[in-house]
Amino acid sequence: MSRRYDSRTTIFSPEGRLYQVEYAMEAISHAGTVIGIQSNEGIVLAAERKVTSKLLEQDSSTEKLYTIHNNMVAGVAGITSDANYLVEYARTQAQQYYFSYGEEIPAEPMVQRLCDLKQSYTQYGGLRPFGVSFLYAGYDEHHGFQLYHSDPSGNYAGWKANCIGANHSKAQSILKQEYKEEGLSLHEATALVVKIMTKLMDTATLTSDKLEFATLTRGGEGIVHHIYTPEEINQLLKEQGVLAETDPDQMED
Template identity: 60%
Template sequence: MNMVTERYARYLAEHYNEARRYDSRTTIFSPEGRLYQIEYAMEAISHAGTVLGVLAKDGVVLAAEKKVTGKLLDLSGVKEGGYGGSGEKIFLLNSNVVTGVAGITADANSLVNYARQAAQKHLFAYNEDIPVELLAQRLCDLKQGYTQYGGLRPFGVSLLYAGYDVHYDFQLYHSDPSGNYSGWKATSIGANNGTAQSLLKQEYKDDMGVEEAIGLVLRVMSKTMDSTTLGSEKLEFATLTLDPTTKQPKARIYKPAEVDALLVEQGLAKKDEDSEMRAV
């Protein structure tokens, strides 16, 4: 081993040992003022299935890429009852808030349960649905606490909140493991979020309606998903609109058959490989 190689090896060892001093706890700042465990959590999220949200003038649209798929997976409950969805990526938090998650699903389940309890406590105390930003703040307070106390790791999940309240109409928020949150007109989390953000910047319009937003979300998902085909086995979809009769928020998480019908309507349905083979 020559002198240059030895010097480089020594530098790497020193740098590695230095980093280990600051990433062993969530509460220790590095000399640059960074919390490495938070950055590691956000890196885990960047490998999760893509989640897109688009805010329209009369609603909000969410779409998410499912990662857990398989022919032997029992989806009978998904097809027959409830709000639809597989319970993997999109959840109903309250009658006025739907969320899409990217990251560790087990962590997401814990936060979803916490958010549902917070929403019900607000409803019980004030006899009104919880404002969307307040619900995001409640979850972010919890997530920030996990960056401040020793012996705890951050939640490895980011969330998009699609909601409606009488104060600020339709809203779309994003929160990350650090406890930061922000409002968006259109945004993406998870894998390929940079590409998705670029496409959304090019095509988003402030005055678009829900139908246009649905088309935009599906087009962007078709270009950014890791899968070569777009179908209900890989995609979850939800909208939040106002009921024309009651003027109350109406959340709709699409069932697999409804997702496939929507893809056909938008001209993005996957091709039938068997029929292609027969044609050949």
């Protein structure tokens, strides 16, 4: 019976469901995992990089982590083409705000603008929902460091720690058990992220070709966002004791 209602985003089923939005959620549940943890010193983001073929030429660019503006980094899970469009839209909104007011856009208004666009694609005929979820690591002077999650419906919420993509339920269970109410240091948050990614990816060892990593912290001259290079990721994994030592190309001296 659902076939009578799932071909349009603007038609509710008798149970009050929008099937196209649910299909978008299902697409995200099969995407690479993205984890975000807010610490007392900043925010850590990590994403699973899925290697589709050994013949594909790999470069140092990221596929799942993006810089929105100087005070915000986002991780995406879902359809990459949809994510690219939304990231460019968010960057444009951030630059327009900076041009108008001479300062970086606060974290929640930035998320809200992006979610308004995502929600509009669920209420007009001829459009489909964006098949992508975001984890936003942001900072502003009003509320400090903030971690937000948004889904294809346009809903968003603030979190201390969250996971999207494949195995998100398992990751959230681990986070509930190991996240401290008083918060974590940046080092503890980094260690927890690596530990969870190791468990979710069913491997005892990780390398930079399987993982992307970013931090948003306070530096000497203000807020610093840093997306790690492959060499930095390998060094981080080596410090955590999970780097694949059987692969000499991934080892650091």
